[in-house]
Amino acid sequence: MKLKATAVLHSILCVLLLTSVSLAQDLGAQFKKINDGIFTYVGTSGESNCTIILTQDGVVLIDSGNNPKDSYAVLDAVKKLTSQPVRLLINTEPHADHTTGHFVFSPPAIIVAAAGAGESMRGSNIVQRVEKLVAEKPELRSQYEGYRMITPHIEYRDRATLSVGERTIELFYLKNVHSEADTAIWLPKERVLFPAASVGVKRLNNLRANVSIPDTLSAIKMMKALNPDVVIPGHGQPGTAQILEDNERYYNLLVDRVKQLVQQGKSLEQVKQELKMPEIDEWAGKDRFPNNVEAAYRAAKGS
Numbered sequence: 295m296k297l298k299a300t301a302v303l304h305s306i307l308c309v310l311l312l313t314s315v316s317l318a319q320d321l322g323a324q325f326k327k328i329n330d331g332i333f334t335y336v337g338t339s340g341e342s343n344c345t346i347i348l349t350q351d352g353v354v355l356i357d358s359g360n361n362p363k364d365s366y367a368v369l370d371a372v373k374k375l376t377s378q379p380v381r382l383l384i385n386t387e388p389h390a391d392h393t394t395g396h397f398v399f400s401p402p403a404i405i406v407a408a409a410g411a412g413e414s415m416r417g418s419n420i421v422q423r424v425e426k427l428v429a430e431k432p433e434l435r436s437q438y439e440g441y442r443m444i445t446p447h448i449e450y451r452d453r454a455t456l457s458v459g460e461r462t463i464e465l466f467y468l469k470n471v472h473s474e475a476d477t478a479i480w481l482p483k484e485r486v487l488f489p490a491a492s493v494g495v496k497r498l499n500n501l502r503a504n505v506s507i508p509d510t511l512s513a514i515k516m517m518k519a520l521n522p523d524v525v526i527p528g529h530g531q532p533g534t535a536q537i538l539e540d541n542e543r544y545y546n547l548l549v550d551r552v553k554q555l556v557q558q559g560k561s562l563e564q565v566k567q568e569l570k571m572p573e574i575d576e577w578a579g580k581d582r583f584p585n586n587v588e589a590a591y592r593a594a595k596g597s
């Protein structure tokens with residue numbers, strides 16, 4: 295009798311185990327299981343990532359996908375994982391490739407972002423771009439059905455801590471790393487870090503005029519000090535703290551070399567022509583190298 299009970303228990307455990315294994319796979323090839331209850335939808339060809347975090351009290355999303363097609367793939371996955379609603383949607387940045395799909399989740403999701411995110415969205419051409427896209431490609435009309443720009447309901451300054459169910463989620467404002475309102479997200483118990491678009495994965499970032507390499511290096515130092523096990527950037531494959539280290543090494547080398555050339559009296563144009571960075575030969579996004587050099591030139595000049 296005792297043996298039989300053990301056998302029954304064993305088969306129940308096997309069924310439970312198989313169910314959870316098939317669950318992770320059933321979500322689709324673009325989903326990566328990061329940790330218990332944490333699944334990242336990895337964007338195609340470096341498009342933005344979207345992460346599902348399950349909690350006892352509902353779902354938290356990090357960003358809403360590169361476009362509504364991705365947002366609906368994430369919504370389908372959420373429905374397979376839980377019957378609970380998406381309660382919170384945290385934005386790593388306000389750009390269109392992280393925010394257009396908000397309408398798929400909100401309501402009921404409450405959107406949280408760094409101060410300035412709503413202003414950045416309202417000042418952008420996100421809505422016009424959607425209207426133009428749908429006019430040019432009628433086949434996309436169904437995906438954008440019900441689209442409207444949804445700006446954050448809550449904006450925080452500097453730091454915020456969210457408690458949802460058993461999870462603690464810490465938000466850190468990152469200054470001058472990519473957009474007007476970038477947020478790093480840290481799950482201290484799970485040791486999972488979302489560094490937003492402050493770092494690329496073997497890929498050069500688009501360093502617009504508002505981006506400061508010294509501020510980016512400070513942000514990387516702060517995030518490295520958290521000692522994360524997993525790092526899930528805004529774009530590119532999830533990895534480890536190596537992503538932070540690779541970017542730190544690159545920016546330090548870049549600024550050092552530009553400084554040397556500036557000290558030799560070279561102009562920005564001469565620096566752009568003469569600077570060599572064989573260390574990043576394998577990195578993608580080389581078309582962004584000129585604006586990376588411009589950012590390093592600003593850093594070298596102390597402006």
Ligand SMILES: [Zn+2]
Nearest residue numbers: 387389473491
């Ligand atoms: Zn962006």
